[in-house]
Every structure is written in C-alpha cells, then in structure tokens.
Amino acid sequence: MSQIAAAYRGLRIRDRWDSAPKPLHWLATLLVVAFAFYLPYLNILPFAYIRTDLTSSGSDWASVLFLVVVYMIVAVGLNVVIGLAGLLDLGYVGFYALGAYSIALFGSTESPVVQAMQSKFGLSEEWAVPFAACIPIAICMSLVAGVFLGAPTLRLRGDYLAIVTLGFGEIIRITARNLDDVTGGAKGIINVPTPPGPEIDGRAFFNTIDAERWYWLALSILILIIWLARRLENSRVGRAWLAIREDEDAAAVMGVAGFKFKLWAFAIGATLGGLAGLLFGSKQQYVEPNAFMVQLSFLFVAMVVIGGSGNIYGALLGAFLLTYLPERFREFVDWRPFAFGVALVLVMILRPQGLVPSRRRAREFEDRRHEAEEAAADV
C-alpha cells in the first residue's frame, strides 16, 4: 500500500485542484493568461531575473517569449500525434518548414513563385498573395502533406514510422535547399509578409523590432489552440486515440477504425506544425532551409516527452523549458547541445513519465514498473 501511496503522491496537488470550485478555476486561468500577456514588460525584482536580456550578450526578451510560444504551438500539435495517438513522428520539422515556406513562397515579392505569377497574369511588381490568404494556403499545404505522408505509412508499426517520418523531414529540407528555381535554394527567401496593421511611429505594427506584438499575436493563437485541443482530447476522437495508443488490436476489435483516427491525428498535428512555422517565418521575415534541420525535430519530440507525453500542460512546460533555458543561459552557448543531451538522459532516467505526466499515463507507467519489478524478482 505504501508503494501505491508513494506513487500517487505526485498527483495529490492536482486532485486538490480538480476538486476546487469552478469559479476558482476561471479566476486562476484568467490570472495566468493576464500574467502571460504582461510578461514582455516584466520588470519587478526579483522576477525580472527571468528576463533573457540582462546580460550584455542576451537576446531580446520579447523575441524569446515569441519563440517559446511558437514552440508551444508545436508541442501542442506534436502532443496530439505522439502523446495522444502514440505515433512516433520524427519528421515534425517538415510540417513546420512547410508552414514557413508556404507563406514565403506565396506572400513574398522576392519569391520565384510570386514572380512567375506576376509575369503570367501581368500583375504589378508589388503584388503578392496577401497575408490573410497565406494562412489557409499554409494550413492546406501542411494538412495535405500530413495526409500524403500518413496515408501510405500509418499502417507501419511504431519504429518503422519513426524512420519514414524522419526521412520525410529530410526530404522537405533537401527539396527546399535544392529547388533553386522555386524556393530560392540555400539563399532562402526574404521579404516574407507580416500581418497587416496600423503604422505606429512610422513603423509597421508587426515589425522586426517590436517583438512583443508578435508575442501577443502568437499567445492569442496558442490560447485558442489549447482550448480546441482540450475539446478534442475529451471528444470521441480523443478517446479513440487513447484506445489506439494503448492497444491497437484491442481497439480495432472494439470497432475503433485505427487507420482513420491515426490519419486524423497526423493531419491535425501537421496543421498545427504548419501554423507554428508560418508564425516563425513571418516574424523572421526570412526563410532558409538551414532553419529546419532534423535536430529540430528531436528537440520537438524531447519537449513533448520531457514535459510529459499525453498531457497538454506537460508539453507546454517542456516547450517552455527547452526553449527558454538555453536562451537564458546564453553565455554557455557552446555547451548547450552537450548540456541538452545530458539533461535528456538524466530527466528520462529519473522521471521516465515526464515532468508533468498525464494522469492516465502515470498510472499505466506505474503498472509497467510493477510488472518489470515482479519479472525481475521472479528470475
């Protein structure tokens, strides 16, 4: 009994939170959201020490916050694929790249695609697809890519899927690099459009300097996505994903169409990845293939798994830690990947279920651990 009690100790705070009255939930959520929007201006000691621009070589605080939020969108999307549906996708960076490239290809006046359209339809040289129209294009492209990749490969088992998706990520990057006539090759594409807005102090509302506006935009999108993802998780589709993750054969026997729901998970994950990539490309106003190396995919997977696969808040925490910490301790920039590797191994060995595991996952994990211990005791 004491073992079980010890196992659930980590969950007790959450139980207490769950039994708290509803208005308290709302109030707390509101406070957290308000605080999140206020973050770029955070200047109260000692909290100000979390800012990344304190040291001389530090990076712009609002820009870091923006990147954190973009990666949080990625983590929420990948959590659907890995955490809920249990599909190991190592090529997620491919969707991220597709999102960034679709806004660059169709929205930038420097893009060969836009230039080809200009000459074909006799348009002026300032013409490009407007930002608002680029969003559905990016979503469509990543959605189609998700289905395109998923349809032939989702019948494969976990590890096969891992290598195929890894290959997909590489294919996207190599294509972007080599198709000089379409993507600008290694040079990339400049002049990626930003969302429209009024001019303030002679500068566009969304420019490269005032990063907090980008952060607020991304944060609003993130909050919307979290709300949608939570609805999805508790829907029939979400339950089907869990069933498939736990035991695909049993789920199939019970009438859950495995392939269909896996494809759904893949497509939804791809869309969110594309959306995050679009935000990233738009903020940078510059897209190049080197920004989408396979290592970034590993980082994404690590975010979800370190935070706690299957739990949306775990994924958010993982995204925050793995993006924020390296920026905060920039003076150790050369040692970052090394420390990252060590941290991955240590965290996973000490806490394989992740920092904030989903409750169901934690219980499953506890079961497995007992089984492993019993098996070890038997031998």
Place this chain on the structure above:
Amino acid sequence: MDFDALISGLDRHTLDGITRGSIYALVALGYTMVYGVMKLINFAHSEVFMVGTWTVLGVYTVIGATAGMGLGTVIAATLLALLAAMLASAGTALAVERIAYRPLRKKGAPPLIFLITGIGCSMVLVETFGQVLRAIFGPPFGRVTVNIPSVLETRTVFTIPGLDLAVSNTRILIIVGAVVMMVALDTFVNKSRLGRGVRAVAQDPDTASLMGVNQERVIMLVFVLGGAMAGVAALLYTVQYDITKFDIGFIIGLKAFTAAVLGGIGNLRGALVGGLFLGIVEVYASAVWDSSWTNVYAFVVLVVILMFRPTGLLGESLGKARA
C-alpha cells in the same frame, strides 16, 4: 534525367554502390541486432560508428602512420587501427547500453523513452567530439572535417577485361572485409551457443530466461557485437573516404538504419541485402538525376518498399531463424 550516364558507367556505378552498400550493411547490423533482441532503435549507434573513425585517426596519429610505408607496416598499422576501432566502438555501445537503456529497462519504461535517451546519448557523444575534446585537447577536434592519413594507398589491382573496370585494392578490402565480417557474425549467431541465446531472447524473452538464458548478458553481447561491427565499418569508411567529422555518424547512421529497415529489421541477412540495395540505388539514382538529392532517393525507396512489403525485403527474422 541522364540515363546515358548510368548505362555508360554501369559497371563503375555498380562497384561504387557495392562499396558504399557494404559499409551501410555493416553499420546496419548494430541496429538490426539491437532491434531484434530489444525491439528498440538504438539511436546512438551512429555515434558508435563516429567514435570508431576517430579511434582510427587516433591510432594512426600515435603510431605515426602515413602514406607510403612498407607493405608489412601498412598491414600492421591497419590491423592495429581495426582492433582499436572495434574495441572503442564496442565499448561505446556498451556504455550507451549501461547509461541510457539499462536503468529504463529496470523500470519497464515505454519504448519512446528509450528513443529519447538514445538521442540524448547521441548528442552527448557528438558534442564530446565536436566541443568537449576541443576544449581539452584543442584541434583536430572541433566542428571541422579532419583528414585521416590514407595509410593504404589506392592502387589498381586488376582490370576486369571486357568491362574496362579497374578494381582497386581499397575496394577489394572494403567489400571482402564487410562480407567476411557479416558471414562470421551470421555463423556466430546461427551456430554458436551464445548465438542461440541471442536468438532465444529475440524470439521470446520470458521463455528464454526460464530456459536459463541470461537476458542481461545477451543484451550486452548484442551491443558489443553491433559496436564491433560499427568499428569495422569505421575503419573501412576511413580507407575509402579518408575523413572524419564530429557529426559524421548522423548521415551514415540514418542510411544504415534505412538499410536495416529495407532488408527487414531484426534480420542479419536482411541488413546485407538492404545495405547493398540502398548503396546501389543511391549511386544509380545519383547518376541518372542529381547527386545533391541522394538522401531523398534513399527515403523514397524506403517508403516505396515499405508500402509493398511492410516488414522489409526479407522480413523480420532474428527470432524466427531456424535453429
């Protein structure tokens, strides 16, 4: 598309492909054996190969081996480098198993976690050779390509008449070396007592342990053997390409894993088939189209094969191999 280039140089391209494929196949053995026994992708195996190439460089530097030595010295230096690379790679593989996988196995963690610790170990190894050792010892470590002395000078041994195909000594060494190692491993796994243990654990770990097979020892054996094969591959790679780099393992590992999956992961002979197949396809496709797309061809072939044969060309079989 340039089919003429392919047809006119078919013999040369085939030889190129077999050379490249032999190295893929040797590295693929490490993936396939670990997968066969533990059902997990050892993501750090590519770095086991990388350590092997650096060990070869280290041995050559220490004994001062350069090009243009006598035949006896060349053979001695190569054998020494081979032995050192095998030991270093096997040791690295064993260390990865100890640090990243064993604690998780004791806890019964889900497969995804093994993958993450594998990636973590891989990053640590890469950074050790890219950054840490540089801070301690200085160059040649660091994020640059390092030349390895070509101790074995490339010489044409014979020309195949009719084809006008010059076969060099290095290619013979690579192809023969790889095939000999693979046959030896295959014989070991299929004929020896220890090999029977490996097959037993691959087939059914629980029953195998009831029959008195020490599972921990089998897993260690599998990592040692796989690591040693990566060490051989590392030496052969340096014979052919004369270079190493801190991240050299990444692309080779990716290809080798693709080869293992192509042939049927968990299948030793599949690794050979998959490796050679992948090597030849890559070289042919690069000749017909453009070599900057090489990696794309590899993955497209993988997806196409998996669509029609979901368990690879020969299927999974380390456990199902007949005794």
